[in-house]
Amino acid sequence: MIIYVYGTGCGAGDLVDEVLPAERITAFVTREGGASFLGRPVIPLDELSGREFDLLIVASRDAERVERLLRERGIGPDKVFYLKNHTVCVDRNQSCERAKEVLGEDYVNRIGCSERLIRVPLWTKTERISGEGSENDYVRLKTLEAICRRLSSVPGAAAELGVYRGGFARWISALLPERTLYLFDSFDGFDPIESTGEGKGFTEAHKNTSADAVLAALPHPENAVIRRGLFPQTAQGLEGERFALVSLDADLEESTLAGLRFFLPRMSAGACLLLHDYDNPKLGGVKRALERYEAEHGRLAAVPLCDVNGTLVIAV
Numbered sequence: 001m002i003i004y005v006y007g008t009g010c011g012a013g014d015l016v017d018e019v020l021p022a023e024r025i026t027a028f029v030t031r032e033g034g035a036s037f038l039g040r041p042v043i044p045l046d047e048l049s050g051r052e053f054d055l056l057i058v059a060s061r062d063a064e065r066v067e068r069l070l071r072e073r074g075i076g077p078d079k080v081f082y083l084k085n086h087t088v089c090v091d092r093n094q095s096c097e098r099a100k101e102v103l104g105e106d107y108v109n110r111i112g113c114s115e116r117l118i119r120v121p122l123w124t125k126t127e128r129i130s131g132e133g134s135e136n137d138y139v140r141l142k143t144l145e146a147i148c149r150r151l152s153s154v155p156g157a158a159a160e161l162g163v164y165r166g167g168f169a170r171w172i173s174a175l176l177p178e179r180t181l182y183l184f185d186s187f188d189g190f191d192p193i194e195s196t197g198e199g200k201g202f203t204e205a206h207k208n209t210s211a212d213a214v215l216a217a218l219p220h221p222e223n224a225v226i227r228r229g230l231f232p233q234t235a236q237g238l239e240g241e242r243f244a245l246v247s248l249d250a251d252l253e254e255s256t257l258a259g260l261r262f263f264l265p266r267m268s269a270g271a272c273l274l275l276h277d278y279d280n281p282k283l284g285g286v287k288r289a290l291e292r293y294e295a296e297h298g299r300l301a302a303v304p305l306c307d308v309n310g311t312l313v314i315a316v
């Protein structure tokens, strides 16, 4: 069976770790193509147009954009399975039979009929967050927008620990255009000492990024400050900084705890820290880090969100 997977990010990495060994994938596909991923070739999308295949699994969260790109190249929905269907408001998976054959019925039912599916109108013309890329987690993005609207009188910079490809950072940049935006990431994946228990797909996928690509994706790169390398070492010199908004999205326990310890004491009154993956059963270290921090410093004022991966909004 000829199977292609669109994307070389964490969606594709998780797919390989959980259900579809890389040897069964004919090639990965990205817009431009590139170096191999998990030992398989990565071909450009335009090369796919002329090829026969049985199933194209779209592992990208950016389903709206990918759907448009496929349509423009005459690739219809009948052999396409959208893995991130639970994060979008449109049910794009018209035929799951082939996907069930390849991935198993249980897995496809879980993805295709997720209890987390968000079926709500996505945006109106008056809202700032709209357009392609905004549909991947409606609740997370709209909460960010609502919080940013309340920050006008709160002094301090914005920051994200765990930037990856800038998927969330670009919305922070759009919503807080005047603020300094510190971006902390190795841009080369997790600390190898900390990530020994993680799947190969997960760890390799997070290396597929670069600081330059992130800067190019930001609406206001002039205010971004890249702190490349392993946190918390990369926070050195910023001990006197104050923060109004922090996105903490480091996935693993020790890095998350280091982020809580660094940022929370430096947040202005009225500031918010968004702890991503707090309620994500696949990343239990995030909740453990929060529990350890609360054991050290007492219970925090926080509200859990019903977004895709269970963000906790910590209010200062």
Ligand SMILES: C[S@@+](CC[C@H](N)C(=O)[O-])C[C@H]1O[C@@H](n2cnc3c(N)ncnc32)[C@H](O)[C@@H]1O
Binding pocket: 160, 161, 162, 163, 164, 165, 166, 167, 168, 169, 184, 185, 186, 187, 188, 189, 190, 191, 206, 229, 230, 231, 232, 249, 250, 251, 252, 255
């Ligand atoms: C899930 S990704 C971030 C996703 C991003 N916030 C988004 O919403 O699109 C996690 C990132 O954390 C980074 N990371 C984790 N621990 C780190 C550490 N100690 N120092 C630097 N980067 C770290 C990884 O390199 C990876 O890019």
